[in-house]
Ligand SMILES: NC(=O)C1=CN([C@@H]2O[C@H](COP(=O)(O)OP(=O)(O)OC[C@H]3O[C@@H](n4cnc5c(N)ncnc54)[C@H](O)[C@@H]3O)[C@@H](O)[C@H]2O)C=CC1
């Protein structure tokens with residue numbers, strides 16, 4: 009269950025109620041008081057801010073319990089998550105102050121004109137004389153935002169701003185959120201192309217499938233900067249890192265396992281591709297109409313591609329049937345689709361990655377007792393498999409070596425680099441994947457990505473630490 013932190017500003021009438029009464033009511037209703045600030049103390053009443061940790065599902069009950077208390081006036085309720093979003097989460101900062109006319113004439117007209125001309129004569133100079141070398145566009149159309157679905161470009165913005173914050177804080181990359189008010193594939197492709205000159209890379213985000221496949225592959229062909237759909241490949245990379253380590257915990261070789269992937273959308277297709285590239289021999293992709301069966305025909309080109317792969321089983325049926333005997337379940341679908349009976353029917357030492365956000369395919373509290381290794385996309389449980397472990401270091405590496413593109417070798421190298429952050433001594437059921445706050449993650453991913461880019465000839469620059 010998700011917890012939230014709320015701040016209640018209350019006035020207490022001293023002759024009717026004490027703070028002890030208030031704390032007792034909060035505790036009985038299921039909240040935890042984490043701090044109290046005294047705002048004003050008068051003879052007859054006092055005003056305090058009470059910060060309370062509470063599960064989302066009972067927030068309203070806790071607030072109501074306080075309202076019902078005699079002698080209490082509830083002045084305001086603020087939610088710390090909403091407070092953190094006030095005014096947006098990022099801003100643009102100049103790299104130097106403009107203090108006088110001399111500065112002005114250098115950073116702006118007339119001085120700037122000479123720099124413009126230099127770039128016109130040699131476009132590669134854009135990398136040294138503009139923000140291009142360190143700037144990534146985070147582009148969405150708002151059609152598959154987290155597990156919330158098609159909520160539109162404006163509502164998608166807080167997620168894109170969050171990604172931009174993570175890019176900057178974790179890897180020093182300047183990322184800019186761009187929320188497009190169109191769902192038309194051709195219009196999205198054209199828009200991204202025409203805004204691309206200022207960017208060193210394109211991170212596509214939360215664009216629903218199957219349009220995301222066409223959009224990404226066309227942009228990859230038509231642009232000379234890396235284009236990376238994070239929900240596809242970032243997820244697959246981090247899933248792979250977790251699986252490498254989870255398989256060590258259960259001591260099963262990757263060639264022997266049977267894997268069910270639920271939800272063959274953006275993330276699911278890339279997860280399947282990466283599993284095949286890593287050596288999985290028995291794969292069952294499942295979407296809302298049941299398993300994608302080897303040899304059958306599908307309208308969706310990526311499903312058709314999967315149905316042509318020899319490692320995909322020719323078993324038909326829903327999750328109820330195909331999950332029997334599976335060693336690994338990977339969910340990139342929707343909340344609550346994996347039932348406890350499903351997990352109980354899996355092979356011994358089952359591995360379950362329930363990655364749907366914000367609510368996983370199964371409640372971790374319920375699943376834990378029936379599996380050997382459990383991971384979710386959430387930060388409030390152990391083993392968080394989230395693409396944030398990948399995209400900052402991956403783009404840091406791609407920008408530093410001015411990679412033309414990000415290909416499969418670079419992704420697999422990133423997966424291995426993330427997995428390697430957890431040493432064999434540390435590895436256990438509850439620690440298969442490092443924390444995003446582990447400094448080695450970005451450093452190792454960057455290094456592995458640059459190495460793979462140089463080895464495969466897509467790097468246009470050798471960074472100083474590789475010379
Ligand atoms: N933990 C992580 O890092 C990440 C998690 N995700 C999560 O994975 C989920 C899917 O994301 P995307 O692939 O971007 O979305 P998407 O919309 O492209 O794909 C979702 C797929 O699930 C399928 N689906 C819906 N109901 C189903 C059912 N009853 N049984 C089987 N499949 C069903 C849909 O038909 C679709 O193909 C979301 O919850 C998202 O938040 C996505 C990216 C990263």
Ligand SMILES: CC(=O)C(=O)O
Nearest residue numbers: 153154155239365395
């Ligand atoms: C984490 C992420 O990118 C998603 O859930 O869509």
Ligand SMILES: [Mg+2]
Nearest residue numbers: 154213214239
């Ligand atoms: Mg996403």
